[in-house]
Amino acid sequence: MSEQPRSGTQAVDRALHVLNCFAGTDPELSVSELAQRARLPVSTTHRLAQALVRGGLLEQDLGTDRYRVGSGLADLAGPALARLGFDTVAQAGIEAVAPHVYALAAGIRITVNLNVADRAESVSVLQARPPVWFCANQVQTARRPLYASAAGRAMLAFAPGDRMPAPVRQSLHGVRRTGFAVEEIDAAEPVRSVAVPILSADRQVWGALSVQARSVRLNDELVRTVVPAMRQLAGRLSPYFHAEAAAHTSE
Incomplete structure (x- = not known):
């Protein structure tokens, strides 16, 4: 027995x-x-x-x-998503925002990640692959340090800075000026990651959208094309977040 x-x-x-x-x-x-x-x-x-x-x-x-x-894992992730600021998503299911993210991925032909801050890390809670033009270089690590990742820096740049070391805050000036963050990832084939913050009407940061691909593909010209589309989606997603998500980036 x-x-x-x-x-x-x-x-x-x-x-x-x-x-x-x-x-x-x-x-x-x-x-x-x-x-x-x-x-x-x-x-x-x-x-x-x-x-x-x-x-x-x-x-x-x-x-x-x-x-x-x-998709069954999305249902199990509901409580954890709620702790990270996804009240509406936890109630209605992550499929409430997934169609918007997948539509962007299909439009720009790059995998799109939806990220939130969990203390000192940027966490990818949704990863939408495009139906075409997919490659493994577009898949980002599920958790990355806020200070080291494009998604994390996009969130930090617009988070309250009273608890942030002055040198770090100063290093984010370019992100605040341009409205997006860029990370160059050292790999056998160099990879570039680009992220935009998800902001509320009163400029609180609630999350970030990010894409990554080989640097030869995600060049400056393509960045200028995809960033406006990412910003437009970020505006559509902001109602799904609440202020608790922003609090994690400043603790």
């Missing part, structure tokens, strides 16, 4: 390992890639992945058999 609880716990632990494989920069993984990352046999990984698909936590592309995060 004592073995069954341990076996059940082991299955849950393994399923969590499979889910955690998607915390990196790869939006879709094959069963063999999942098995390698989770350090599990392929047969066990396949069984767990199929169970997660049935539960809505993963989805499987019927054309490629690759797995991706399922």
Whole structure:
């Protein structure tokens, strides 16, 4: 009788390992890639992945058999999103804002991230891929330090500065002047990230929209094209946030 609880716990632990494989920069993984990352046999990984698909936590592309995060995780994320300032989103579901973000991604043909501040980190709570022109360089890390990321700096630049070190505040002057932040990411293929803040009518910052791609593609000319579209969407999304989200950027 004592073995069954341990076996059940082991299955849950393994399923969590499979889910955690998607915390990196790869939006879709094959069963063999999942098995390698989770350090599990392929047969066990396949069984767990199929169970997660049935539960809505993963989805499987019927054309490629690759797995991706399922929409069921959005429902489970509701309470956490509420703590980060998404009251309306937590009540109506993240699908309330997702169509707007996906529409932008389709329009500019780059993955768009919706970010909020959680203490000293910028957290991506929604990542919308375009239907075409997608590549792994467009997938940003789920959590980044506020001071080091474009999304974080876009939020910090418009946050209350009374608790912010003066040198940091001064370094954000360019972001406040232009209305967007740029980050150059050192990689085998250099990557550029661009972010705009989500502001209320009284200029409180509630979040940020960000995109990233290879620097040769997201060049200055393309930045001048996508930033106005990102700003327009940021204005549409601001009603979904409340002031608590802004508080996190100044603590």
